[in-house]
Amino acid sequence: METFWLFIICSLLFAINFFITKKFGLKNVEYEIYFEESKKTEGDEIHIIERIYNGKLMPLPWVKSEFEVSASFFMENAKNYVVGDKLRYISIFFLLPYQQIIRRHRFVATKRGFYKLDKIYLVTGDLFGLSTDDRCYYVNSNITIYPAFLDLKKHLLPRSSLSGEVVVKRHYYEDIFYFAGIREYQSYDSFNRINWNATAKYNTLMVNKYEYTSSGDALILLNVQSSEYERKEVFNKNAIEFGIKIAASLAKECLDSHVPVGFVCNGVDEETLQPLEILLPSQDSNQLLKILETLAHIKIQVNEYFEALLFEVLRNYSFRELFVITSFINKEMEDSILLYSSLGVKFTIILLEYDEKHLNLESENIRIFLAKQQLLESTKVS
Template sequence: MIIFWVAVAAMLIFFLQAKIFHRYALRQVGYERKFQKKFSYRGETIELVEQLTNAKWLPIPWMRVESQLSSDLKFHRQDNLEVSSGKLYQNHRSFFTLMPYTKVTRRHRIVCTKRGWYKLQSVTMTAGDLVGFLHQTKQIALDGELIVYPTPAEVPMHQLPSHSWQGELSVRRWIVEDPFVVMGTREYRSGDTYKMVNWKATARAGHLQVHQYDYTADRRLMIYLNVEDNESMWRSVNDEDLIEQGIEWAAGAAQAVIQSGMEAGFCTNMPTVGEFGSTMVEPRSGGGQLSDLFEAMAKLELVRTEPFADLLTREADSGYSQRDILVISSFWNEQLELQADRLRRNGNAVVHWMLALHEPHQDEQQQAGEAG
């Protein structure tokens, strides 16, 4: 008889604790997940930080936190962590035990294997009683994000359009006077403004003398990247590694130019995430511009928005001048060469790099075009 009542008491306790944990296990439980930083580079290792808080008197014997992340974010091996990875996404499970009024912080090391824009969508928390008879599930929305920049490639500076690398050196061939570089004086000519008058030289000569300005190199580079990995491509990219290499070449060229104090812009027949048209970032200088360029490159989707020849045609039709133009493409044909010549006739210097899975090189027959 005693054994019977002991068994009844055990069953009551078992069902009572199951009901209590099922009802209260996830109450007053806080959860936060965030990346260590918002920006990273491909190949860099960062941390994903999880923080759980139990703000009640009842302990949590076990808790499982599940989420889905891109397979391009590779987790290091770690205790109390299960990762099952597919081609595009991976399921990430963490296991916790929380005592009353405690906070647990766990850091996961992640390798960013591919450029991109990664968002934390949501996590599912599951907790239950001591023996796992009953459990409770709760889903929490997250808003963290990580932008992984392409790793800038080491590019051969001597193959960039020649104007950009003249810096402050005077050049005879350029077509625009630089009002900040004065090389002497000359006599006044019709069309000169009074701002150009050199009054000291005028007093000495007895007639109007104006500043003689020197000609300096342009300091603005525009980079065009072609997503078409072959001439017959329609919309989908077949050789993704090749185009990823092209993005890193573009990033390297932009970084080299901007870090030298010049201006750089970027244009490609690919959209950014959530957009439909071709991507365009107008040339500017400074660290903020470099960040904008890297972010745009990180968010590129490997699909074609329009034929690259049409994009260059539109740029040539715009009539802009005084720019150095770098074209990165896996092929070069008469149609592209025609638009490159039009850009040169507008007063720009144009070179192109043939895209291949090695260091960038300039086609022997395509040398830097000089403005004018």
């Protein structure tokens, strides 16, 4: 008989416990989560803040929050696991009556991009694990991670020489009023620059060399296609990520040199999934931030073929200098570059992947730089 009544009492207690947990488990529990910062740079430490408050007399023996962030966020010794391209993070709380707990989780952003927190799961239960109460929270918190800057002298190799010439120097135009010496004649030099006295002295063709002066606006064009056969999906995204870093570093060097610069690419905005609009050249104090914001928002997905974008820019705008960052040059791109370079437009082409057949494009108005890492890999293979 005593065993029977003990069973009845235990069953009743478990039933009451089940009912209370289900009805009041997450009642009057406040919860919020958000990124502490809104803008950071690749490689920086970022923080996610969790705040939970138990606004009732009943204590909560355990509350589990579970949220997902990008797998590009790194956290040492974390109780989390990777699912696809997401990092699932779990946090456990013990809450006394009317207690508030605030936690600051530290991550390292290892990749540029636009990241969101949107859906959070909160679960609580009794000590025996017999009853649980859960809730799904929808939040709207995001962070923009800017791409890291590169040392362009180390990562870009001029096609025409091994002297480590600065890529931004192509934004400057030779001024005939600032004589800077003489040099040997190159195939793309015009004959009116030949210094006949120096030619007779050194017994080889020599031309006058002039200082460079800033003139005209510049535009950086980034091709998110890693090959001309890609229609929407991009296969070699690592090469494009390298190109994004080059674009950021190039924009910074241009603005540091007081050269108005803009940006455009054939990708998609990660936040809106709409085509990225052209950012016209400017020397405003916030121009670099605008370019970095655009670069951070790039979703590596082809919106339009790069040859169409290039021709549209050349036809509708009058830029004096174009920086073209691309993995390839097809026939249509080559035709546009040759046509407009003959009209005085200066091109600086940065090849993300080594392709010897494009190197013969170099001329007075066309300069080619090779992505150094890709070049070294190609050399090792050959």
